[in-house]
Amino acid sequence: MELLYNPFFQSLILLVCLLIWLKPAKGKKLNLPPSPPKLPIIGNIHQLGKLPHCSLRDLSRKYGSLLLLQLGYNPTLVVSSAEMVREIVKNHDVVFSNRPRTTAANIILKGCRDVGFAPYGEYWRQLRKIFVLELLSNRRVHSFQYARDDEVESLINKISRASVKGESINLTDILVNVSHNVVSRCVLSGRSEEGEDSHSKFGELARRVMVLFMSFCVGDMFPYLRWLDVLTGYVPSLKAASGDLDKFFDLIIKEHRALKNHDEVTNKKDFISIILQLQKDGMLEMDLSQDDIQAVILVSQLSFDMFLGGTDTTATTLEWMMAELLKHPNIMEKVQEEIRNVVGKKPKVDVDDIGKMEYLKCVIKETFRLHPPVPLLLPRETSANLKLGGYDVPSDVTVFINVWAIQRDPKWWEKPEEFIPERFENSSVDYKGQDFQFIPFGFGRRGCPGLLFGVASVEYVIANLLYLFDWKLPDGEIGKNLDMTELYGLTVNKKFPLHVLPISHVM
Numbered sequence: 001m002e003l004l005y006n007p008f009f010q011s012l013i014l015l016v017c018l019l020i021w022l023k024p025a026k027g028k029k030l031n032l033p034p035s036p037p038k039l040p041i042i043g044n045i046h047q048l049g050k051l052p053h054c055s056l057r058d059l060s061r062k063y064g065s066l067l068l069l070q071l072g073y074n075p076t077l078v079v080s081s082a083e084m085v086r087e088i089v090k091n092h093d094v095v096f097s098n099r100p101r102t103t104a105a106n107i108i109l110k111g112c113r114d115v116g117f118a119p120y121g122e123y124w125r126q127l128r129k130i131f132v133l134e135l136l137s138n139r140r141v142h143s144f145q146y147a148r149d150d151e152v153e154s155l156i157n158k159i160s161r162a163s164v165k166g167e168s169i170n171l172t173d174i175l176v177n178v179s180h181n182v183v184s185r186c187v188l189s190g191r192s193e194e195g196e197d198s199h200s201k202f203g204e205l206a207r208r209v210m211v212l213f214m215s216f217c218v219g220d221m222f223p224y225l226r227w228l229d230v231l232t233g234y235v236p237s238l239k240a241a242s243g244d245l246d247k248f249f250d251l252i253i254k255e256h257r258a259l260k261n262h263d264e265v266t267n268k269k270d271f272i273s274i275i276l277q278l279q280k281d282g283m284l285e286m287d288l289s290q291d292d293i294q295a296v297i298l299v300s301q302l303s304f305d306m307f308l309g310g311t312d313t314t315a316t317t318l319e320w321m322m323a324e325l326l327k328h329p330n331i332m333e334k335v336q337e338e339i340r341n342v343v344g345k346k347p348k349v350d351v352d353d354i355g356k357m358e359y360l361k362c363v364i365k366e367t368f369r370l371h372p373p374v375p376l377l378l379p380r381e382t383s384a385n386l387k388l389g390g391y392d393v394p395s396d397v398t399v400f401i402n403v404w405a406i407q408r409d410p411k412w413w414e415k416p417e418e419f420i421p422e423r424f425e426n427s428s429v430d431y432k433g434q435d436f437q438f439i440p441f442g443f444g445r446r447g448c449p450g451l452l453f454g455v456a457s458v459e460y461v462i463a464n465l466l467y468l469f470d471w472k473l474p475d476g477e478i479g480k481n482l483d484m485t486e487l488y489g490l491t492v493n494k495k496f497p498l499h500v501l502p503i504s505h506v507m
Helices: 007-022 052-063 082-091 103-108 122-135 138-143 145-165 171-188 198-214 227-231 234-261 271-280 290-304 313-327 329-343 351-356 358-370 451-468
Strands: 066-071 074-079 386-388 391-393 398-401 469-472 486-488 492-494 499-504
Touching: 052 066, 052 074, 074 082, 082 386, 103 198, 103 234, 122 271, 138 145, 138 451, 145 171, 145 451, 145 499, 171 271, 171 313, 171 451, 198 234, 227 234, 234 271, 313 329, 313 358, 313 451, 313 469, 313 492, 329 351, 329 358, 329 451, 351 451, 358 451, 451 469
Parallel strands: 074 398
Antiparallel strands: 066 074, 386 391, 469 499, 486 492
């Protein structure tokens, strides 16, 4: 009994009781989605391979349509079925509406102040409203037709000169240039190629930014090694690029404001002019700083011009479409016949003609299905714990939606690996985010706001190319042998550029 009154023993008992009280109660074991075996430190990074969308599809076939990986420090959920996407949209869309913050996006986009990477919340809602109602509405997309007309005319003239000489062309480069120029005209009122003015220099600067966006960042995978990104020069390169962008946009915005002061704004119908005019008229529901405007404009350019990859979504889609048509000459002949019957003897396709080209739209849809430009979409991040597909998914988990796998799922698509545009004839399935087996532009609140803009450019360019020219591969190559190897970046392009021989069609 005397031991109980010993001060040292009393202190020891008190300490033990305190530790027991402070010890967290053992929580209920979570029923996490299945995971493949992982290595120490790097987790499952080694299992991604050179084509992550393919590797992840293979892993999902083995472990299930919900797959939990550990990519360095980051727990990552991979979703590979239309059923799981439907459940997300119907029950958890808000929880899946955040974006993970990357080092590149944080530095280049001013703390993720743009519509693509901004955290879900009131600021993002107001920003998206500007995009949907003011910059990318049906009416606004139609108003930019002048840019598509001019750039397609320039494209036709360039190809015609090669056709007259009997020369083959690098169609990949040409499609990249026309896509960049259309977007630059709409965003900045200037072309991104040719010339020495400030507008033309933006093409080079944007490409530099995209290389940085695509580069591996140690700190994003292993936060405790973030200092390595400073030593390797990655962070200094990002800051230098951000500074150059600041100078560029300072100049461009000053030019636009000067034009406004001289009542010349009516001739400027680009994105910057629209935003500045809305700001001046008090039509915005929030104040946009110059940094905010810069982030909006930059993401406009990146979203449509170089949508997080080496080439843009428009050019990538056009390239894959032409490759598939060359590989399937019977489909090429069928779609050309439709286009030429609709257009008649006119010198080029009118935008109003496209609405009558049903088979062309099937070809475009099948290209989006088989070759989604961003096969894993932009990553999302969960903002709360939830139940999905019977599994527990924690908060702060990075989420990849494997669109490439979903759109090749044999549960939804007959002969899913084959290019068959006829599957969309008399079908209501569309790419607007309501048919979850077909979501090349994403879905829900974070679906791509540039859908109308991108599709309008794809339709108009491809219709004119197929109307005015017949196409062959050079040097006697056979279409069915065309190399369709993919090259993975933040978009998936053909590994080898598409070289073709254009032949002017005799009306």
